[in-house]
Every structure is written in C-alpha cells, then in structure tokens.
Amino acid sequence: MLWGLVTAYYILSYPEIRWDWKTIKADKVYFPNNFMWGTATAAHQVEGNNTNNNWYNWEHQKDSNGSPRIHNKDKSGIAADHWNLYNNDIGLMNDLGVKYYRFSVEWSKIEPEKGVINKDALDHYRNVCTALIDSGLTPVVTLHHFTHPMWFENLGGFEKAENIKYFIQFSEIVFNRLSDIVPIWCTINEPAVYVSQGYFNGVFPPGKRDPTLAGYVMKNLLNAHVRVYRHLKTLPNGDAAQIGLVKNITQFDPLRRWHVLDWYLSQRLNDVFNNNTINLLTTGQFDFYLPTMADIYFKNDNAINALDFIGLNYYSRMHVKGHLSPTAPFTFELRPQDTQTDMPYAIYPEGFYRAVKNISKLNVPIIITENGIADDKDDRRKLFIERYLYALYKSILDGYDVRGYFYWSLIDNFEWAEGYMMKFGLYEVDFITQERKLRPGSHAFSKIVNQPGADKRGYIVSIGEKAPELLLEYTDGRKIHLSDFRGKIVVLQFTASWCSVCIQEMPHLEKDVWQRFKDDGLILIGIDRDEPLEVVQKFQKKVGTTYPIALDPGAKHFSKFAHKNSGVTRNIVIDKNGKIVFLTRLFDKEEFQNMIDKIEFLIKQ
Ligand code: FCB
Numbered sequence: 001m002l003w004g005l006v007t008a009y010y011i012l013s014y015p016e017i018r019w020d021w022k023t024i025k026a027d028k029v030y031f032p033n034n035f036m037w038g039t040a041t042a043a044h045q046v047e048g049n050n051t052n053n054n055w056y057n058w059e060h061q062k063d064s065n066g067s068p069r070i071h072n073k074d075k076s077g078i079a080a081d082h083w084n085l086y087n088n089d090i091g092l093m094n095d096l097g098v099k100y101y102r103f104s105v106e107w108s109k110i111e112p113e114k115g116v117i118n119k120d121a122l123d124h125y126r127n128v129c130t131a132l133i134d135s136g137l138t139p140v141v142t143l144h145h146f147t148h149p150m151w152f153e154n155l156g157g158f159e160k161a162e163n164i165k166y167f168i169q170f171s172e173i174v175f176n177r178l179s180d181i182v183p184i185w186c187t188i189n190e191p192a193v194y195v196s197q198g199y200f201n202g203v204f205p206p207g208k209r210d211p212t213l214a215g216y217v218m219k220n221l222l223n224a225h226v227r228v229y230r231h232l233k234t235l236p237n238g239d240a241a242q243i244g245l246v247k248n249i250t251q252f253d254p255l256r257r258w259h260v261l262d263w264y265l266s267q268r269l270n271d272v273f274n275n276n277t278i279n280l281l282t283t284g285q286f287d288f289y290l291p292t293m294a295d296i297y298f299k300n301d302n303a304i305n306a307l308d309f310i311g312l313n314y315y316s317r318m319h320v321k322g323h324l325s326p327t328a329p330f331t332f333e334l335r336p337q338d339t340q341t342d343m344p345y346a347i348y349p350e351g352f353y354r355a356v357k358n359i360s361k362l363n364v365p366i367i368i369t370e371n372g373i374a375d376d377k378d379d380r381r382k383l384f385i386e387r388y389l390y391a392l393y394k395s396i397l398d399g400y401d402v403r404g405y406f407y408w409s410l411i412d413n414f415e416w417a418e419g420y421m422m423k424f425g426l427y428e429v430d431f432i433t434q435e436r437k438l439r440p441g442s443h444a445f446s447k448i449v450n451q452p453g454a455d456k457r458g459y460i461v462s463i464g465e466k467a468p469e470l471l472l473e474y475t476d477g478r479k480i481h482l483s484d485f486r487g488k489i490v491v492l493q494f495t496a497s498w499c500s501v502c503i504q505e506m507p508h509l510e511k512d513v514w515q516r517f518k519d520d521g522l523i524l525i526g527i528d529r530d531e532p533l534e535v536v537q538k539f540q541k542k543v544g545t546t547y548p549i550a551l552d553p554g555a556k557h558f559s560k561f562a563h564k565n566s567g568v569t570r571n572i573v574i575d576k577n578g579k580i581v582f583l584t585r586l587f588d589k590e591e592f593q594n595m596i597d598k599i600e601f602l603i604k605q
Pocket of ligand 1: 042045189190193248313370408415416424
C-alpha cells in the first residue's frame with residue numbers, strides 16, 4: 001500500500017514528456033542572430049601521437065582476463081592526425097558555416113614531465129587559435145578532457161586533493177599563453193562521466209570499481225574546477241573571459257514506471273550523477289549517496305556561482321532496473337520501443353529539453369558544448385539533428401538562456417573505450433588516407449546553421465534584447481509609452497491596410513490572442529505603417545478587430561525593430577521585464593501557434 005502511494009507520487013511528479021513528432025515540423029526552427037554555432041573535438045580523440053598520458057597507458061594494457069581494454073584492440077595512434085591537419089579541418093568548419101570551435105589542449109604534450117613545459121606544444125595551440133580567428137572562427141578551449149600526463153596519474157591523479165595544485169599550475173600556463181585571443185574556457189569536461197567510467201564501471205583509466213573512491217574523485221574534480229575558475233579570474237584577461245564547467249546530463253528514468261525500486265534508484269542516480277553538481281554550484285553543499293555503496297558529504301562555499309556559463313553535454317537517458325542485491329542493486333536496460341543509436345543511447349530529444357530545464361537552475365547562460373549521434377550507417381543522423389535542435393529551439397522559446405550549440409563531433413574520432421567503431425563525425429574520416437567526407441545526414445545541421453534566424457528575417461532586434469522605447473499614438477488620440485506597460489506582456493503587431501498577409505492574420509490575432517488573453521492582462525497593439533488616421537480607422541472597421549491600433553508616421557516605430565524597407569506582418573512579444581521574447585514574420589500557422597504557446601506560458605508564469 002505504502003509502496004503504491006510512493007510510486008503514484010513519483011508517477012505524478014515526474015510525468016513522461018512525449019511530443020507528437022508527426023505534427024511537429026522539426027526543421028522549422030529560428031535561432032537568434034548571435035547564436036553560437038560550433039563543433040567540438042577533444043585532443044586525445046583527434047590529434048594523434050599522444051603517447052604520454054593515462055589513456056595511452058590504458059590502450060596498451062589488458063584486463064585481468066587478458067582482454068584488451070579498448071573495443072577491437074584499437075589504439076588512438078595517429079587518430080585523425082588533427083595535430084597536423086588542423087588547417088584543413090578549419091576549412092571543413094567554414095564549409096559547415098559554423099563560427100566556433102571547441103577543442104581541448106593536451107596536458108601531457110604541454111607538460112610532459114612535472115614542471116617541464118614544452119614551448120612548441122604551447123605554440124602549436126596558439127597557432128591553432130590564430131588560424132581559427134583568421135578564418136572567422138572563435139576558439140573555445142577545454143583544459144581537461146579526460147586525459148592528463150602519466151606523471152600526474154602516477155602521483156594519484158584526482159584521487160588526491162593535494163594534486164589539484166598541479167592542474168591549477170598547468171591551467172595558468174595555458175591561460176597566460178592564450179587568454180588574449182580565447183574568450184571562452186571550459187575547465188573540466190564531464191567530471192561525472194570521468195568518475196563513473198573510471199571509478200565505478202572501470203572502463204576508463206584507472207579502471208577501478210570503488211563507489212566510495214568515485215565519490216572522492218568527484219569531490220576533487222569539482223573542487224579543482226572551483227579553484228581553477230577562481231584562480232584564472234585573478235589573471236590578466238580573467239575578468240573578460242567566460243569560464244565554465246562542462247556538465248554531462250544523462251537522466252536516469254525507471255524502466256518500469258510502476259516499480260518503486262526502479263524509481264527510487266533512478267532518483268539516487270540522478271542525484272549522484274546530475275543534481276549534486278548543480279547543488280554544489282548553487283548552495284555549496286555536495287552529497288554523494290548510493291544505498292549500500294557510498295555516502296559522502298562536503299561543503300565548499302567557494303563553489304557557489306563559480307562559473308560564468310555552464311557547458312551542457314547531452315546525448316540521452318538510461319533506463320534503470322532495480323534488483324534486491326546489495327552488490328548490484330541496479331542495471332541499465334534498453335527498451336525495444338526506442339530508436340537506438342550505435343552507442344547504447346536511444347534517440348530522446350525530449351530529454352534534451354529536460355536537461356536544459358534542469359541545468360537552468362544554475363542561473364547562468366547555457367552553452368551546449370556537446371550533442372551528437374554515433375551512426376555508422378548515417379540513417380538516423382538527420383532525424384537526430386532535426387529533433388534535438390527542435391527541442392533546443394523549444395527550450396529557447398520557453399525562456400531558457402541557451403547561447404550556443406556545439407555538435408559532437410566535427411570528424412570521426414577515437415571514441416574512448418569504444419575505439420574507432422563509433423562514428424560521431426559530421427565528416428567521415430578514412431583513417432588510412434586521412435580523407436574527410438561530409439556525411440549526407442550532416443546537411444541537416446549545416447542547413448539549420450545557415451538558415452535565417454528568427455531575427456535575421458529583416459529584424460534588427462534579437463530575442464533577449466530589451467525592446468526599444470516608443471511613444472505610441474492610438475487612433476482614438478490617446479498617447480502612451482511602451483515602457484508604461486512594464487509588468488505586463490505586450491504583443492506589437494506591425495500591419496498596413498494594403499498588406500494581404502496582415503489581413504489574413506488579423507482575425508486570428510483578434511480571436512486567438514486578444515479575446516483569449518485580454519482578461520489576463522495581455523496588451524495587444526496593432527501598429528499601422530505610415531498611413532493617415534482615416535485610412536487606419538477604415539481598415540480597422542473592415543477587418544473587424546477590436547484591439548487598439550496606433551499610428552506610425554514615417555515608419556519610425558517600425559524601423560526601431562526591422563529594416564525600414566522590409567515587410568510588415570510581424571509580431572513582437574515582449575515579456576513583463578520589457579525583454580523581446582518572440583518574433584514572427586509573415587503568417588506561418590506553426591510559428592503563430594508557437595507564439596500563442598509562448599504567450600500562454602508567460603501568462604501562467
Ligand atoms: C562525451 C565525451 C566526448 C565524446 C562523447 C561521445 O561523454 O565528452 O569526448 O566521447 O561523449
């Protein structure tokens with residue numbers, strides 16, 4: 001009985017979000033003008049010749065049964081030879097139309113021995129950054145992406161708090177060399193993945209299976225992030241640099257929604273994998289509790305707000321099945337109804353939206369630092385890209401502060417324990433000839449990157465900006481400033497009597513927006529472009545709308561929002577703080593419906 005109630009509580013509190021993909025036009029997405037589009041890689045996965053780090057060692061080891069550590073006995077080796085071919089690869093980025101590139105610097109190349117700096121390696125990364133900038137791209141640097149030098153690993157790596165200082169020293173050296181030309185920095189990539197794979201599942205180096213140690217390594221990694229963040233901020237360019245942590249979110253959902261054990265364990269896994277990092281950075285408190293396995297708590301007030309942005313990596317969710325076993329209380333299972341990728345991740349765009357919502361609790365701008373699909377046959381990539389980007393677009397419409405998206409990955413690469421079998425690249429790499437070829441499914445990405453954004457369609461304002469001030473004069477002679485409506489949701493409709501699309505749209509504005517929301521305090525104002533009072537009055541009568549209309553002599557209001565010679569039929573939704581939150585152009589039924597959903601969402605807030 002009690003279990004039943006607990007399960008019912010879970011089911012009601014965490015309803016399964018499912019969107020009706022048959023009715024969604026997933027390629028109709030309009031991202032803001034200044035949205036940061038990019039691709040991502042990591043040093044060890046693409047550069048080649050990393051022979052002095054924890055992964056090199058791992059690739060050359062066997063497990064206790066004599067089996068190789070990496071699928072198919074693969075070794076990273078020369079990888080995609082990105083170390084030498086970076087100029088070519090920058091060309092590939094230009095072909096896609098992206099303007100940002102996230103990559104990591106290889107600590108073991110920069111500091112091959114403790115305290116010994118290889119100047120050439122540092123210069124190499126500076127050359128990469130300069131080449132990017134010369135090609136119109138902005139570099140985004142990750143300081144730790146799963147690999148570090150052997151000497152650091154031999155000292156105990158992040159198992160020991162006293163080793164954090166070495167990572168800080170290394171970070172300072174890189175920052176001093178590059179911070180005048182690199183505006184965005186990621187400290188550590190996915191602490192929770194590093195820990196779960198290296199210390200819980202034992203499939204990444206150092207291959208341990210020790211939940212308590214996993215908790216301590218997590219503590220040290222997060223404290224390392226906090227200390228590096230605080231330290232870099234004190235250096236020259238530190239203030240201007242955007243410095244953040246990269247957080248993988250993977251939701252843990254119950255395999256059997258009616259089963260209390262599946263729910264309970266899913267929640268604990270969400271806590272240790274996802275929520276405790278968010279808690280630490282917002283409250284300074286950290287809990288790592290897994291029943292019968294680990295129970296660690298610490299407090300670090302310095303962690304509160306120790307980031308300028310959060311990098312979100314999102315791929316999919318896991319389905320958890322509970323067992324009454326103290327040694328193996330849960331397993332992860334695939335569901336037959338899901339479309340799988342080549343990794344054990346189902347295609348789950350709704351989860352991307354959930355992840356953005358969850359990470360937004362940090363209250364800092366969100367950059368999607370990784371998202372992509374392993375798809376050797378290239379028969380799911382297009383669908384993946386369109387649906388995940390639709391989910392992201394929807395999250396922006398709903399007010400989440402997402403600033404950019406980096407596709408994982410630019411090129412095929414060494415996918416850690418899975419070796420070269422996983423094909424994440426937008427470009428396929430022939431690892432013998434080092435030739436790169438754009439996969440057909442990747443066109444979906446460049447199409448969205450290059451299509452006009454919501455605010456490229458003649459708009460000069462962007463979503464997220466403050467609406468300009470206007471002194472509006474209604475047809476009945478009343479005068480009012482736009483700013484007088486602060487605290488209310490305002491829709492401005494730009495229209496004209498000669499505009500047939502406007503005439504088509506106006507009855508819908510009347511019925512679905514004005515009549516529906518006016519009693520909730522919504523302000524809707526038509527603004528008629530450059531026509532005399534009598535014409536506007538006649539026009540209003542003819543279309544039969546009852547919401548107020550203001551005059552716009554010389555299109556002076558219009559030209560504060562859009563290029564003067566661009567067309568009317570535009571709606572601008574402004575939130576209670578005077579911020580532009582939605583822009584429409586022409587009368588597209590789906591976009592119009594999205595606007596209504598947005599208004600409804602704002603009213604309910
Ligand atoms: C992430 C890693 C990245 C890549 C993708 C597929 O967890 O950060 O290096 O392996 O998964």
